[in-house]
Amino acid sequence: MSAREDVAALALRSRTAAMVLAGLTRTDKDAALNAMADALLRNSAAIVAANQLDVDAARATGAIDQYLDRLTLTAERVKGIAEGLRQLVDLADPIGEVVRGSTLANGLELRQIRVPFGVVGMVYEARPNVTVDAAGICLKSGNAVLLRGSSSAAKSNAMLVETMRSALRDTKVPQDAIQLVPSEDRESVTALLTARGLVDLVIPRGGSGLIRMVVEEATVPVIETGVGNCHVYVDADADLDKALAIVVNSKIQRPSVCNAAETLLVHKAVAAEFLPKVLAAFKSENVLVHGDEDFIAASSEVRPATDDDWAREYESLEIAAKVVSSLDEAVAHIRRWGSGHTEAIVTDSISAAHKFVISCDSATVMVNASTRFTDGEQFGFGAEIGISTQKLHARGPMGLPEMTSTTWVVTGDGQIRG
């Protein structure tokens, strides 16, 4: 069978499961999530053993430590992943929520209610925790999921999915609500991305290369997630102590994630006072600075920034830095080079904050707070499937309501149009 026929056959089974899933109650779905969590804990040793084979194979091909760390499952990590499923049990069911409603003059009763998408495809890299997280979030939001992980995590993913599907056997959720798409060849990704009419939505999770590939190939609707070239702008009216704390926290608190700051912009009015302070702080935290000429003039350790630096998502202890002559210049820089994820302004000026908020064109704008707060858990969503950087459907951290569509239900008593 070709990859296309293979994926189509899987997707048809997903659709059948999705129809059943759409009609289940929260109680039914929560029972399935608890059963999945129990099964993961019970099967933890086998999961860790399967994962070890993936990790050994990756190490043999010379994968770097950061990659291996993301790939690795331990008993402790499996416990954390199972715990994530139990947290979903505590969250409200988004399905059936009445988003809007009214009664028309002719007596028709309108209700816009949340319904599942149907079948969601996940395309992601070598992070086996995503296999369970995504399956849980899709299940709770009433969606069947097709999981297409990395071939480097194939054995881990197979064991995780087998464990979850077995757990569904004694629940009302059909086993086909969770299915793994074969990862041996690249064609299965293309087949998933072009399965219009069979797959309702694809969400890519991973680096910018993966996300670009998905967007370019897909004819199925896509939600882009995660690429974060985030900026912190220190305004002329900033409290410089707060600014220093926010800049440092945004950069170093967890440099490898998408909401870490990658570029610092400083208004020239405060540059003379702020640059020595922030450069000293960066030095003590081992942050390498790629700066413009003002930053270079302030420290011999600053390297000259190129366009490549303004565009880059370092995801490490490096930062690009520039002095700007106005808020407008800061905004223009952000619009030119940013990825629309998160920008922060440090200022005590209401008008500056307002202008920054309406001009940045980003999913999240922080006023006097660290960029690191752009996060579903921090926002109080309880679960997050990713951070959308597109403008359609969902923007910013995506929780359970973002994993739904809506239907208009119009109830009458024989009304016709005159």
Add this chain to the structure above:
Amino acid sequence: MSAREDVAALALRSRTAAMVLAGLTRTDKDAALNAMADALLRNSAAIVAANQLDVDAARATGAIDQYLDRLTLTAERVKGIAEGLRQLVDLADPIGEVVRGSTLANGLELRQIRVPFGVVGMVYEARPNVTVDAAGICLKSGNAVLLRGSSSAAKSNAMLVETMRSALRDTKVPQDAIQLVPSEDRESVTALLTARGLVDLVIPRGGSGLIRMVVEEATVPVIETGVGNCHVYVDADADLDKALAIVVNSKIQRPSVCNAAETLLVHKAVAAEFLPKVLAAFKSENVLVHGDEDFIAASSEVRPATDDDWAREYESLEIAAKVVSSLDEAVAHIRRWGSGHTEAIVTDSISAAHKFVISCDSATVMVNASTRFTDGEQFGFGAEIGISTQKLHARGPMGLPEMTSTTWVVTGDGQIRG
């Protein structure tokens, strides 16, 4: 210049205009809408004259009456179009609306606010009224618009756009908020559909061929609109008088539009009583029926239905018709052949209505009401840019709020993550 460079140059001007537009108040935008309406009325004779050239050219190529009717502008129609802009003035500004908000434990204030998309591309057929409707809706929702109409309406569209742009000269809305994309060649459509990073959203309006082409070619996000293969299902527990009125109204009240019914499904328990009634009504209204064997047995004038009939959007006085043995069979037929636009059930059974609603997977489900009510004006939206048949972002009639994205604004006092 190539079509791609041409469209990119236009889109860059749109982006600049969109930044200004995003910062304007409702008062500013309403003043512009009123100025545009005034100018259309003042310039009505020139608009009708330009349109006459398009109509003459179309007639010379042998266009059918229905096509010519859609293309034609009269002084009365121009007045109606201008009136549509004034109706937008009366509607609330969606921009700045706080969709959700909360204060986190650490004191951070979260607000999710409505913001414009930025630049919206419209791709549509030979209906010059769409040129003004779309420009008005985009303007009110803070979006710059790139209008790509049909070459058959090129002279009409050029005059309409020139009139509207002139009217903007003395307002705060930049003229480039409304721009026409050249329609001489097909390449400009492709350029618009693939202008990622320059165009935020494309909305096609037209027949199923146009919409399929847009979805397949676009790399820019798209909202699919309008293809309506709508079903009416007469349940075993239907009030047959109401059923007859709803079926006839859904089919004949305006057969050419997307929310008209195209297929009738009748439960076998009521077929013996209902078929003669509905066939007599169809006969007196000159509706041609393509039926299954039960319908053929009931009348010699019924033609045999093929798979093509189940799939077709007739948009005329024809209907496909079938007797089903259960609600499940009706739902399966709808899911197999429908376009996800609108389905109606006629029943007095709460459980049948509930099952139909959660199983149909359509943008709108009517319970005991005509399919013809799926309409932004009927729903009380005041304006409608189209009816979305996709599940992402907007589903069903799209009003002003559907023409917006959102941004999270997070306001703090120096908060950092620990």
